[in-house]
Amino acid sequence: MLGTVAEKVAAPSWSIRDAIGWIAGITAAGFVIYLFYNELLLVLLAILLAVSLRGAAERVAKHSPLSIHWALALIVILVVLAIVGFCMWVGPQLVQQGHDLVKSLTQEFNDLKARYGQSGIGKQVMQKVSSGGSDAQSLAAPLIKVAGSTVGAIAAFFVLVVTMLYFASNPDLYVKGIVTLMPKPRRARVREVMGKVAHVLRWWFLGQLIDMAVVGALSVAGMLIIGLPMALALGVLAGLLTFVPYFGAILAAIPALAIAAGQGTHMLLLTAVVFAICHLVEGYIVSPLVQDRMVRLPPALLILSMTFVGALFGPMGVVLATPIAVAGLVLVSELYVVDALGDESGRDVTSRK
Template sequence: MRHDSATLLILLAVVAVLFWFVPDVVLIVFAGCLLAVALRAAGEPVARHLGIAPHWGVMIVALISLVVIGLGLWLGFNSLAAQAREFTQAVPRVLQQLTGLVDGLPGSEWLKQQVSPEKMEPAAQTAASVAVRGVSGTLGALGNFLLIVLLGLYIASDPTLYRRGALALLSPGLRPRAEATLNAMAHSLRGWLLGQMFGMVFTGVVIFLGLWAMGIPLAGLLAILTALFNFMPYIGPVLGCLPAILIAASQDPSMIPWVIALFFASQNIEGNFLTPMVQKQASDVPPALLLGAQALFGTGLGFLGILLAAPITAAAMAAIKVSYVEGWVEGPADQEEKHIIRP
């Protein structure tokens, strides 16, 4: 028992030190594990259907995904680039029109001064310099993305190898419960990913059809942005709604309530009905807990922390349930109940 406790304390101390000194590395490794769970979940059915080894199914899924993404970028690059340029050019005009809407309200004069051409030009120059400085950051992000992809492929190809390595770090008494914890975490992440992917596709399609029916420009770009932002529950849909509101304001301010109603309806249908149905047995993360986790990770770990806050919370809840609640809190009571002599 002492050996088990010492092993557990050492591992917790190592994890805490890594989170304190190199939190980005921990997040990148977790993102690779998350990608591995997704590739494995998609690759295993393919492997069973074709009668091949699971790692070949993973490779087939990864190759098909790369081909689809490459074709999508190649076919839609010009259209999306043109829409993105149009959106960038529309932002100053939108801000000017918004100042007209608030004309006469408290603070309207200050707002007019801030969006005046004299103010906007220095801001544009500053934004350009920030963009230049951000090139190195972009290259670093691309490097991290490539690392995440490679980690996901390696782990998904042979997860048993890495599972055995992780369990070997624990004392023999802890390995059964640790294996059950890993299984529960993988199951929770699979359910969360399935629900999020379904929700992203549903939200993107609904937003595109709604904006297109209302005649809002850049409906395709706005729908793709909304679908990508939807990967972050609760915060993502709000961020995705803002560009659509700005574009609607530039065309016809009376369309703003309809755009907000469209986003509100799609988010409620997806979040309250469709996603829980798809996730089925996967435990849903309580909204208050998720928002708290997003605020905590966002403050300490930046955008990547916000992006991964939901899956980390889902995996942590599964681990706490299996290893702490069932393994320690309820464990002693269950053991004592077995020794009770019933009449």
């Protein structure tokens, strides 16, 4: 009898009206995401960067006499100086190696074309590649498209930086705006969950930066040791692509292996060994250390999230699929498992130190 009463007291108080409200809200949110997914992905990236900057500023302010705003300004200045210094230090060499890399890949493609272009499959591939024609109009169209994409990318970058700085400088303003839209009894809980999402995203981003730096440094060192040309450009590319789990490692290895193939089978095998060692170190040594303070996403869930989000939103979706999955896991654990189902074990997902 007492057990039955306790179960009734502990049961979540959800009504049909609540369920209909949630379904309507999710449907409306899905429709808005479908219409404005490019802009929303840009906002998500700005939030991810802003959360990381704010976390770093809070840490600096905690251990120094600086206020949070002065600490944030200091961190932004240091980041800008680091980027400028990197560009001045290795920029010319990186640009030259990048140019050589494109030239070498083009030469490798031409060699493959000359070697296999007369085969049945080769003729079909060449026909599809060259189906655009060679008239002036068909040649001008891609140039116009590239010019438009460049202008759009510059505008998006400007919006990203400005939005990120506004979010990082005064996050309470935007959090309060979202919380105000919620029913009064739920506002404190919504604010708490948003704080947990920000905490998890902050540590995930820091972990990715560490992974990227380790893979980039090991790749450059390994390719310099084996004597592979354009080691710096290939290593920087490998480090940047590490931001995308699993798929990034595969994409980073493709140009390096293509260059190594032109140097002979011996160099090809050495390059494959270098990339295998880099990602074994990253996957079995670095990641377990940095993920101790992160949400541990199951590998299958991570791959599926990148597959589905990439199919829906394109390349930008693949890049941001992991933080979307991280935030989604926290929201489901806190709002559904803990609040709706009353299962406190859902808090284990967000209880990293």
